[in-house]
Amino acid sequence: MALARSRAAARRRRRWTAGLGATALALTVGGAFAAPAGALSTASQAVEFQTHCIPPPIAGIPPIDGTTTAQITVDKTAPKVGETVTVTYTVTKPAASNPVDLALPADIMTPSGKVALTGAQTGSVTVTGEKKNPPVPGKGSFPAFSMKGTFTVTSPGAINLSPGDYNIHTSYIMELDTPCTVTNPPAPVSETVTAAAQPGANERSLQLDNASGAPGVRVTVSGSKFTPLTEVTVVGRAGAAETADKMTVTTDSEGGFAARLKVNDKATSGIVAYEGAAWDPEKGAGPVAYQVIDDTPTPPNSQKISASVKAGELSMTQAGDAVQLSAVDFGQGGAATGALQTVTVKDFRGGPAGWSLTGKVTDFTGPAGASIGAGKFSWTPACTTKAGSPSTCVPGTAGTVGGTGATLASTSNGTVTGGEFTVDAGLSLDVPAFSAPGSYAGVLTLTLS
Known part of the structure; x- marks a missing residue:
């Protein structure tokens, strides 16, 4: 032409x-x-x-x-x-x-x-x-x-x-x-x-107004971050089994509730709450330790001798609050890698509840409004258990963390739980090939529950 x-x-x-x-x-x-x-x-x-x-x-x-x-x-x-x-x-x-x-x-x-x-x-x-x-x-x-x-x-x-x-x-x-x-x-x-939907971290939690009481005493069980306007079962636990101490309550518009649970069963060692017909760790919280104090009268000419072990707290510390990932080349991109600052978890509650350490990350913001999505951030968790600890630490699954969250490490519920644990992870940010040159920063938030 x-x-x-x-x-x-x-x-x-x-x-x-x-x-x-x-x-x-x-x-x-x-x-x-x-x-x-x-x-x-x-x-x-x-x-x-x-x-x-x-x-x-x-x-x-x-x-x-x-x-x-x-x-x-x-x-x-x-x-x-x-x-x-x-x-x-x-x-x-x-x-x-x-x-x-x-x-x-x-x-x-x-x-x-x-x-x-x-x-x-x-x-x-x-x-x-x-x-x-x-x-x-x-x-x-x-x-x-x-x-x-x-x-x-x-x-x-x-x-x-x-x-x-x-x-x-x-x-x-x-x-x-x-x-x-x-x-x-x-x-x-x-x-x-x-x-498919990515299940987020379970943020439901429980608190008791007292950690012990005589048979028949009512304990106030407060829950938060449950599904709003949903029926919740509040029940005592003896190890993994439910006791006869049980009631239901409906959450408020923000997912909270306060239940006055009457505890009679001397076997009750903890209290849980959950949505649905049966216990589901993804839709429940607890167990929170609770002790039923035996108030049986002392026989004549005898002395009741008792001692107690004071329960502590579930806590964590981390070795630092900043991680510098490796640099990647403009035009090539790829994985910017690094290591999580080591997290130490101490579970000194002495009850039947395990714990879960979860994390979620924000988008990574860069120069002139550039960003890298949270979905490009992943980790490979690892954890160790200190000798003598009743519980065993289990690392979370390697994969995407994202803004919805993922599990870094956890321990299971049991008759007696607790111990000391160290948690680490390899970190990786998948940087697109032609991301604008400069520094990118995001915030990884860890939650222990």
């Missing part, structure tokens, strides 16, 4: 060979980045959609409308809320070929674009490709290319992914851009992921 123009126009084109090369690539949705072998999942499908590309004015070529075939794939088809999903946007059949006789050299093209999200989560994912392509012969077809990016799942449900707008940047004598848009957005859905 363009080669049939006037000689003056042809001379202008010869002076701007680089401009034609850039335009040729940009006119297609193609580039020259081959899709990695095995990158396409069977769940995704290739789709066709119309594109409208605007070449650089210096090329002297009008906008091009054509059909593009592309496919979206992901590394996780069933993520949890807070997890990071890697998205690959692959153009399998560009809309046009090189329109001129000039061959285009290798490694001059860098694509970037967007993947549209609809359904349970809306928005877009920024994707980029490598600056890598084979030579393209004159009038030859453009090869396939791929772009990658990530997004953090924020809502449970089906999330649809469709190919979006893109741009081809060329670095051949001149730096040129050609934006291409989806003619009738959104393009057809190519991939769907189904996200």
